[in-house]
Amino acid sequence: DAGVTQSPTHLIKTRGQQVTLRCSPKSGHDTVSWYQQALGQGPQFIFQYYEEEERQRGNFPDRFSGHQFPNYSSELNVNALLLGDSALYLCASSKPPGRTGDTQYFGPGTRLTVL
Amino acid sequence: DAKTTQPPSMDCAEGRAANLPCNHSTISGNEYVYWYRQIHSQGPQYIIHGLKNNETNEMASLIITEDRKSSTLILPHATLRDTAVYYCIVRGVTTDSWGKLQFGAGTQVVVTP
Numbered sequence: 081d082a083g084v085t086q087s088p089t090h091l092i093k094t095r096g097q098q099v100t101l102r103c104s105p106k107s108g109h110d111t112v113s114w115y116q117q118a119l120g121q122g123p124q125f126i127f128q129y130y131e132e133e134e135r136q137r138g139n140f141p142d143r144f145s146g147h148q149f150p151n152y153s154s155e156l157n158v159n160a161l162l163l164g165d166s167a168l169y170l171c172a173s174s175k176p177p178g179r180t181g182d183t184q185y186f187g188p189g190t191r192l193t194v195l
Numbered sequence: 196d197a198k199t200t201q202p203p204s205m206d207c208a209e210g211r212a213a214n215l216p217c218n219h220s221t222i223s224g225n226e227y228v229y230w231y232r233q234i235h236s237q238g239p240q241y242i243i244h245g246l247k248n249n250e251t252n253e254m255a256s257l258i259i260t261e262d263r264k265s266s267t268l269i270l271p272h273a274t275l276r277d278t279a280v281y282y283c284i285v286r287g288v289t290t291d292s293w294g295k296l297q298f299g300a301g302t303q304v305v306v307t308p
Binding site (some may be wrong): 081084090111113115121122123124125128136138168170172173176178182183184185186187189191 | 227231236237238239240241244265282294296297298299300301
């Protein structure tokens with residue numbers, strides 16, 4: 081049973097560029113959440129997708145956008161990259177909140193460095 | 196802002212029990228207590244969760260006080276591989292929270308030989 085997978089593992093971009101990160105949920109999960117973790121801090125919630133719709137959003141600008149595909153996989157897009165976007169980006173999958181199996185399981189993360 | 200308070204760090208001797216406290220005095224009736232841990236630069240790992248009863252699994256035990264304002268995560272026999280940052284999280288399941296996890300700073304646990 082595959083766990084949550086993310087790609088790429090590491091990524092280096094320059095300011096102003098755009099980046100796309102990918103996530104495949106754990107088998108049987110249909111809800112995907114994205115988190116940003118800056119160095120030395122706890123993860124911060126970006127948004128959550130269920131049934132291909134954004135269901136909840138954290139305090140992040142519109143430069144951060146996402147998408148969920150019919151196979152439940154998801155992408156996180158960040159436009160106009162800033163130095164402050166350098167972080168570990170984490171994807172978590174689960175069943176929808178309130179349903180049996182709604183515990184979120186995290187992937188290994190994508191380390192983004194913006195130069 | 197995170198709804199929990201944890202000590203920033205604690206040490207534990209290998210083979211001994213590690214007791215990690217967490218205060219969540221503003222917890223409401225439909226909110227669960229979740230524990231995750233994160234080993235350096237890896238994704239957070241789910242440990243255990245509970246609503247009001249004590250819970251135990253193969254990794255740990257969770258003790259929640261009767262008033263639900265605090266809890267303790269117990270690692271029964273700490274090993275060097277348990278060195279990590281441990282996060283205590285209060286999580287709701289209403290539509291306005293929709294299950295997002297609010298991480299605080301966590302407790303850095305160092306297990307020493």
